[in-house]
Amino acid sequence: MPDVIARLRAAGCVFAEDEARLLVEAAAGPKELTEMVDRRVAGLPLEHVLGWAEFAGRRIAVDGGVFVPRRRTELLGREAAALAAPGAVVVELCCGSAAVGVVVATAVPGVELHAADVDPAAVRCARRNVAAVGGQVHEGDLDAPLPARLRGRVGVLVANAPYVPTDAVGLMPPEARLYEPLVALDGGADGLDVHRRIAAAAPGWLAPGGHLLIETSEGQAPGTAAAMDAAGLTTRVVRDADLDGTVVVGRR
Structure with missing residues (x-):
């Protein structure tokens, strides 16, 4: 995971450690993890990469191109x-x-x-x-x-x-x-x-x-x-x- 954290931090992600943990948990394997990190580093919202947002203690599905609940x-x-x-x-x-x-x-x-x-x-x-x-x-x-x-x-x-x-x-x-x-x-x-x-x-x-x-x-x-x-x-x-x-x- 350290390399994931380093890539996210270099891309300007303020909460790189937390994001890395979520991405590692969500990925089915190394190939998918790399693809997900690539998308996040390219600027996609984390919620669009994961496919969900944490909201009021629930996971709400958030598809690409859909407004992310704050x-x-x-x-x-x-x-x-x-x-x-x-x-x-x-x-x-x-x-x-x-x-x-x-x-x-x-x-x-x-x-x-x-x-x-x-x-x-x-x-x-x-x-x-x-x-x-x-x-x-x-x-x-x-x-x-x-x-x-x-x-x-x-x-x-x-x-x-x-x-x-x-x-x-x-x-x-x-x-x-x-x-x-x-x-x-x-x-x-x-x-x-x-x-x-x-x-x-x-x-x-x-x-x-x-x-x-x-x-x-x-x-x-x-x-x-x-x-x-x-x-x-x-x-x-x-x-x-x-x-x-x-x-x-x-x-x-």
Whole structure:
């Protein structure tokens, strides 16, 4: 393993020892290990090389080209699970791998989980993840593909929608901007275009007392909250400094 660590460290991997251990454990043999290390050294996200991401204590399948769930998004999953009642309808928009939805459905008994994404690769990946919790994944733009029967019945609507301002996408680490879909990163001029669209649509889906939760940045939280306020929701901001996570919660 020392040679693997040395290659990863030379390539700029900050946690070379941890990554080497994971790659060695995942590889079926020396040839596959070399191929995996080559891909990582070339710049692929570790999660794409391994085929999974660690998220809230679970391994979530993450295929190549699919957005990698970040640790800060565990706050979104935690807050959504705390607000979802047993048997509730839970919807995850811009779901990517559906990591948040899977965490909620695992934590709360009897949840009816629906997830949606516009990216076909994400939809395929999400279907693999939600199979274990009996959820459904729909392909299409935001809420457009959701079954009409869910209108007015959703207890928790959750989204880690893109919130990087267009001009800032080029400043992101190469792992993200080169290997994750732009549609999962680019949130428009101020980063909040998709947040505004979700907030505007949410009241039509939420049950009375239902909640909308959107991940955002600490600096953008007032803008995300304003979008929910404009939609008639009562809002609050949740911040976890340890995770560097920020979530705006709106209640119908």
